[in-house]
Amino acid sequence: MEYLKKITIALGVVLLSIVLLKIVVSYKNYEQYLELKQIMDTPWEKLNKATLQKLADGVFPVAGKEYLISANWQAPREGGRIHLGIDIFAPEGTEVRATLSGTVEKTGWLPLGGNRVLIKDQSGLYHYYAHLKGIRPEIKPGRKIKKGEVIGYVGHTGNADFTPDHLHYGLYAPGMQAINPYNLLKYWENN
Numbered sequence: 001m002e003y004l005k006k007i008t009i010a011l012g013v014v015l016l017s018i019v020l021l022k023i024v025v026s027y028k029n030y031e032q033y034l035e036l037k038q039i040m041d042t043p044w045e046k047l048n049k050a051t052l053q054k055l056a057d058g059v060f061p062v063a064g065k066e067y068l069i070s071a072n073w074q075a076p077r078e079g080g081r082i083h084l085g086i087d088i089f090a091p092e093g094t095e096v097r098a099t100l101s102g103t104v105e106k107t108g109w110l111p112l113g114g115n116r117v118l119i120k121d122q123s124g125l126y127h128y129y130a131h132l133k134g135i136r137p138e139i140k141p142g143r144k145i146k147k148g149e150v151i152g153y154v155g156h157t158g159n160a161d162f163t164p165d166h167l168h169y170g171l172y173a174p175g176m177q178a179i180n181p182y183n184l185l186k187y188w189e190n191n
Contacts, residue, residue, distance in 0.1 A: 051123040054100065059148045060188040061129065061169055062088045063095035069189070070166075073180045084178040085128065085170035086185055092133055092165040094154040098145045099127055099169075099188065107135055113168065114157025119145055125179075128170035131160040
């Protein structure tokens with residue numbers, strides 16, 4: 001519980017920073033942010049029924065009970081970017097699991113995402129796991145993954161070096177259009 005208190009305080013600081021960033025950001029950049037936000041808000045209705053049914057069968061990506069889900073979808077980031085995922089704060093080294101079965105598309109290091117894994121599920125959606133402390137050695141592109149299989153461990157790599165340990169989880173439609181995974185994560189958490 002002490003960990004969750006620390007994370008709650010850290011999230012409060014992050015949220016305050018976001019509010020201050022919105023105030024400091026020029027009007028033009030904020031207008032661009034709002035335009036991007038509208039474009040990137042993919043309605044779930046665009047996904048077909050079969051895809052939604054397969055998604056419902058997924059598992060929560062962070063093992064254990066000591067975690068905190070943030071609602072920071074599309075929060076402004078430096079360089080005019082927006083946050084296209086949901087952060088799940090958990091102790092460093094906590095197991096990260098594949099939410100659905102699929103095929104590993106990419107692994108390795110990115111400057112923003114740090115250690116990351118990208119998995120394409122059987123519906124054609126992409127699941128992105130970033131800021132991992134490490135990736136299991138057998139997790140390589142082309143490998144088939146089973147739902148619930150451990151793929152890596154919570155960390156703070158990439159541009160998350162100065163944030164609390166967390167998993168950045170992203171969900172993308174074919175063509176890499178971002179989808180807000182918050183409600184799906186809450187569903188998996190409770191089922």
